[in-house]
Amino acid sequence: MRGMYLDHNATSPMPKAVREAVFAAMERHWANPDSPHRLGQDAAMAVQRARTIVADRVGARPKDVTFTSGATEANAWVLGQSSVPVVAVATEHPSVLAWAEDVVPVDADGVVNFNALEARLRAGPALVSVMAANNETGVIQPIEEVRKLVHRYGARLHCDATQWVGRMERTPAADWLTVSAHKLGGPRGVGALIGAEAPPESLLRGGAQERGRRGGTVNAPGIIGFGVAVEHAKPAEAAERDALEAFCRSRGAAIIGEGADRLPNTLCALFDHPGDLIVAGLDLEGVFASTGSACSSGSAQASHVLEAMGVSGVPVRFSLGHDSAAQPAIDALSTVLGRLEDACA
Amino acid sequence: MRVVAAMSGGVDSSVVAGLLLEQGHEVIGVHMKLHDVEEGEAGHCCGLDDAMDARMVADSLGIPFYVMDLREAFRKAVMDDFTQNYLAGRTPNPCIRCNGVLKFNVLLARAKALGASHLATGHYAVLDETGSLFRAADHAKDQTYFLFPARREAFQRTLFPLGNMTKAEVRAHAERMGLVTHSKPESQEVCFIPDDDHTRFVREAAGDPDAAGDIVDEAGTVLGRHDGYFRYTIGQRRGLGVAVGHPLYVLRIEAATRRVVVGPAERLQEQALVASGMNWFRYPDPSEPIVARIRHNGGLIGATIEGTDPVTVRFHAPARAIAPGQAVVLYAGDEVLGGGWIDRAVE
Numbered sequence: 250m251r252g253m254y255l256d257h258n259a260t261s262p263m264p265k266a267v268r269e270a271v272f273a274a275m276e277r278h279w280a281n282p283d284s285p286h287r288l289g290q291d292a293a294m295a296v297q298r299a300r301t302i303v304a305d306r307v308g309a310r311p312k313d314v315t316f317t318s319g320a321t322e323a324n325a326w327v328l329g330q331s332s333v334p335v336v337a338v339a340t341e342h343p344s345v346l347a348w349a350e351d352v353v354p355v356d357a358d359g360v361v362n363f364n365a366l367e368a369r370l371r372a373g374p375a376l377v378s379v380m381a382a383n384n385e386t387g388v389i390q391p392i393e394e395v396r397k398l399v400h401r402y403g404a405r406l407h408c409d410a411t412q413w414v415g416r417m418e419r420t421p422a423a424d425w426l427t428v429s430a431h432k433l434g435g436p437r438g439v440g441a442l443i444g445a446e447a448p449p450e451s452l453l454r455g456g457a458q459e460r461g462r463r464g465g466t467v468n469a470p471g472i473i474g475f476g477v478a479v480e481h482a483k484p485a486e487a488a489e490r491d492a493l494e495a496f497c498r499s500r501g502a503a504i505i506g507e508g509a510d511r512l513p514n515t516l517c518a519l520f521d522h523p524g525d526l527i528v529a530g531l532d533l534e535g536v537f538a539s540t541g542s543a544c545s546s547g548s549a550q551a552s553h554v555l556e557a558m559g560v561s562g563v564p565v566r567f568s569l570g571h572d573s574a575a576q577p578a579i580d581a582l583s584t585v586l587g588r589l590e591d592a593c594a
Numbered sequence: 595m596r597v598v599a600a601m602s603g604g605v606d607s608s609v610v611a612g613l614l615l616e617q618g619h620e621v622i623g624v625h626m627k628l629h630d631v632e633e634g635e636a637g638h639c640c641g642l643d644d645a646m647d648a649r650m651v652a653d654s655l656g657i658p659f660y661v662m663d664l665r666e667a668f669r670k671a672v673m674d675d676f677t678q679n680y681l682a683g684r685t686p687n688p689c690i691r692c693n694g695v696l697k698f699n700v701l702l703a704r705a706k707a708l709g710a711s712h713l714a715t716g717h718y719a720v721l722d723e724t725g726s727l728f729r730a731a732d733h734a735k736d737q738t739y740f741l742f743p744a745r746r747e748a749f750q751r752t753l754f755p756l757g758n759m760t761k762a763e764v765r766a767h768a769e770r771m772g773l774v775t776h777s778k779p780e781s782q783e784v785c786f787i788p789d790d791d792h793t794r795f796v797r798e799a800a801g802d803p804d805a806a807g808d809i810v811d812e813a814g815t816v817l818g819r820h821d822g823y824f825r826y827t828i829g830q831r832r833g834l835g836v837a838v839g840h841p842l843y844v845l846r847i848e849a850a851t852r853r854v855v856v857g858p859a860e861r862l863q864e865q866a867l868v869a870s871g872m873n874w875f876r877y878p879d880p881s882e883p884i885v886a887r888i889r890h891n892g893g894l895i896g897a898t899i900e901g902t903d904p905v906t907v908r909f910h911a912p913a914r915a916i917a918p919g920q921a922v923v924l925y926a927g928d929e930v931l932g933g934g935w936i937d938r939a940v941e
Contacts, residue, residue: 529660530708533622592706
């Protein structure tokens with residue numbers, strides 16, 4: 250289906266180089282990387298090269314990188330095995346919030362409330378989980394300051410950098426980092442937990458793979474594709490997003506998180522009309538956006554992210570990639586908003 | 595033209611989408627997500643499985659398909675209204691409320707917002723281009739009783755492609771088109787109460803109110819106790835737990851005193867009713883013969899009317915068990931003149 254894809258925070262298409270690398274891996278590196286023969290060793294080396302690329306990208310050692318089936322699995326591993334209570338920010342992804350015993354509020358722009366976080370740290374031990382950038386709003390958390398605060402209290406920091414790595418240059422420093430391949434143009438079903446120290450127990454027992462941390466035959470083509478995707482990832486640019494954002498403002502939309510630093514590719518706009526209806530109208534015009542996070546039924550759900558920011562309503566989220574252009578979206582939005590205004594008149 | 599087909603996931607609305615497509619229209623499928631109630635065995639509308647059925651039909655037809663989240667509007671306009679009516683001692687009709695407030699109002703506006711000139715649904719009823727409403731060709735399937743609150747202007751932008759078909763014909767179309775929903779059973783119950791236990795629903799929705807009271811005869815003699823007056827409907831015989839030697843029926847429900855008044859069958863026969871919240875498609879000429887329907891699948895009773903809103907409907911033959919909260923719909927032949935909500939029976 251042709252059209253303008255503006256839903257890169259849900260998943261990003263694989264660039265040709267990545268598709269070719271995955272296909273080549275299926276042709277050449279199909280052997281089990283844990284097999285002792287040369288075919289297996291070749292596959293293992295290709296996986297190791299990918300591990301090095303991912304590690305270099307985030308400033309870690311290759312041995313600190315444990316590949317998982319994705320960000321959700323990485324989050325579940327590090328947070329689910331925590332011996333101290335998990336403290337998360339209210340706007341975290343549900344795969345983080347699912348493990349949180351305490352939730353720290355955010356301000357109206359979606360930035361973590363430092364006073365509340367410090368009060369919680371003072372109260373007792375914690376594993377703090379703060380995302381680098383929010384999937385729905387693009388709001389960036391000041392991870393460096395968070396880390397300093399967390400470490401001052403002797404606590405540890407996990408950072409879900411799913412939406413960050415591949416789009417932004419500098420990688421946030423944390424005790425553990427969650428990364429996902431498919432948000433940066435890699436294959437779906439691959440991610441990593443990165444940290445100098447592994448969680449106390451294996452994620453999946455019964456196999457020596459990933460240094461015994463995650464049993465199960467290594468997904469070599471996926472991991473190899475992950476590495477190539479990281480190599481090809483270019484920093485996100487704001488120009489097209491800014492043009493689209495200016496248009497949304499001109500049509501009366503509120504920009505969610507506008508007072509905070511945001512990912513240059515993300516725009517969460519709240520119009521006077523229901524976001525799910527605008528998204529359906531855009532779809533008919535060949536512009537593919539979303540209402541927030543992806544949902545199984547395809548219907549809009551009340552967003553816990555917006556709720557935490559004190560915002561009600563269903564927004565439209567545009568998340569752009571390098572091929573995305575603002576003008577087709579602006580044209581489609583003009584048509585859709587025009588119809589909406591007629592229908593409500 | 596561009597048409598939005600409301601696709602519940604049932605066979606009727608699936609066929610609507612398919613027929614419109616065959617007629618050359620640009621069809622957009624829309625499924626209304628109305629509540630979070632889990633589906634039971636089969637045949638309930640609005641759950642996720644129904645959304646998936648509708649999506650599969652849309653996919654097989656190759657048409658765009660969207661789920662619209664109307665849960666909040668549905669909760670306020672239909673579910674809360676349902677509870678409030680029962681608490682007031684009335685017998686609500688949520689399907690009519692849903693049609694009036696959601697389908698031929700909110701959904702129609704959304705269809706227009708998607709650039710569609712018309713909304714199509716799988717109702718068994720007939721419309722002309724002026725927005726007049728007529729009974730379905732198959733009188734046994736006729737659903738005009740549920741449609742009266744819609745405005746004429748709304749019906750001018752509505753299509754009922756099944757209005758001249760029988761259910762068997764619709765199923766045959768579904769099979770011919772290879773739609774996955776072709777043998778799906780009918781949905782009958784209230785969609786947000788899959789176990790059909792409205793008493794439990796009202797109890798939970800209202801926070802377990804103390805609704806127990808006396809079962810009395812018309813003289814006020816206490817015959818027994820009940821554990822919740824909203825358990826009952828006018829004309830109900832079962833579940834009273836009272837034996838006096840002859841059959842007893844619920845005659846009245848008095849919410850203020852929580853009394854359920856019972857009596858013999860002949861006391862259910864009423865000569866007239868008053869209804870309000872009327873929606874008139876056409877107010878009849880004084881000489882025009884009129885028939886009235888006071889429940890879905892109920893018979894048509896010859897009647898005379900006075901007033902517009904409220905309207906008094908006088909029956910030419912006694913009508914049995916008039917339930918406040920239900921609808922009265924008035925017809926001239928097959929044409930729907932108007933309808934409204936029953937306030938009470940009158941002398």
